[in-house]
């Protein structure tokens with residue numbers, strides 16, 4: 061039986077304390093979502109759009125969401141999130157890396173209607189450390205500093221060599 065499950069995760073890959081809270085899907089649990097999601101703190105995002113597309117499970121990570129909200133405020137334009145949190149099953153199904161940051165929280169941001177370079181620069185300024193450059197979206201996360209390029213088309217669009 062699923063009940064009010066909160067698993068605090070401590071990330072030990074660096075000295076910063078980074079914790080988040082897993083929230084089971086809304087079907088199974090109505091209380092925890094309204095308790096943990098802070099609509100006034102993250103006014104331009106919703107629990108649902110950051111949750112797993114497959115089952116609705118969420119991962120509420122305040123530091124990540126604060127940075128995402130600041131990024132949105134800097135861009136002065138809506139950020140369309142294609143993928144946020146993924147449960148392990150969904151991550152495997154879409155071919156995500158086994159240790160993908162999406163298992164906690166990451167954001168794949170649709171590049172349509174956005175200037176890709178402004179978005180990248182603003183994400184860096186707001187403290188994001190992991191970047192996946194794709195032709196149609198930018199992946200950002202708070203994992204160890206690294207970047208990767210999704211395709212040759214993406215390499216050209218992002219002017220990476």
Ligand SMILES: [Zn+2]
Nearest residue numbers: 112114115147
């Ligand atoms: Zn799922």
